[in-house]
Amino acid sequence: MASDNLTAVAPVTLTEGALNELKKLIDQQEISEDFGLRVGVEGGGCSGMSYILGFDQKKDGDTEYDIHGIRLFMNKAHGLYLAGMEIDFKNGLDARGFTFNNPNATSTCGCGSSFSS
Numbered sequence: 001m002a003s004d005n006l007t008a009v010a011p012v013t014l015t016e017g018a019l020n021e022l023k024k025l026i027d028q029q030e031i032s033e034d035f036g037l038r039v040g041v042e043g044g045g046c047s048g049m050s051y052i053l054g055f056d057q058k059k060d061g062d063t064e065y066d067i068h069g070i071r072l073f074m075n076k077a078h079g080l081y082l083a084g085m086e087i088d089f090k091n092g093l094d095a096r097g098f099t100f101n102n103p104n105a106t107s108t109c110g111c112g113s114s115f116s117s
Contacts, residue, residue, distance in 0.1 A: 008063065008065060009065075010065035010066075010067050010072055010074075011074070011079045011082055011083040011084065011085070012039055012072070012074075012082050012083075012084075012085045012086070012087060013067070013085075013086045013087070014067050014068070014070065014086075014087050015086060015087070015088040015089070017088055017089040017090070017091070018087045018088050018089045018098060019067070019068055019070065020089070021089040021091075021098075022037060022070055022089075023069075023070070025055075026055075026070075029055075031055050034057055035055045035056060035057055035071075036055070036056070036057075036058065036064065036070070036071030036072055036073045037053070037054070037055060037056075037070055037071065037072050037073065038052055038053070038054055038055070038056035038072075038073045038074070039051075039052065039053055039072060039073070039074050039078075039082065039087070040052040040074060040075050040078040040082070041078050041081045041082065049081065051100050053087070053098055056073060058073050059073070059075070061075050061076055061077070062074060062075055062076070063075075063076050063079075080104075081102075081104055082102065082104070083104065084102075084103045084104065085100060085101065085102040085103070085104070086100075086101040087099070087100060087101075088101065
């Protein structure tokens with residue numbers, strides 16, 4: 001099998017709401033097939049680490065996954081922070097946007113986009 005790990009089980013899950021919204025964004029923004037959804041972390045945010053979520057091209061050090069037709073790229077080093085995380089999309093009166101349910105986070109902030117582990 002190729003070393004790009006396309007058959008590997010993704011360490012994150014996408015809810016039906018997140019999948020629907022991502023597919024809508026791919027169609028509306030005419031995202032090229034060369035791009036996939038990048039999920040990761042970076043230093044910063046009010047709790048120490050912030051989530052990365054956006055469309056990007058595959059880079060060296062990435063593992064590629066397929067989640068119901070969505071190409072997902074993740075730097076191998078980020079798996080430690082993201083294993084078991086669920087990404088959802090909320091579209092209600094109290095919240096709108098992608099949300100992150102990360103079982104590895106020891107604390108999160110009010111914005112929901114940063115955490116500490």
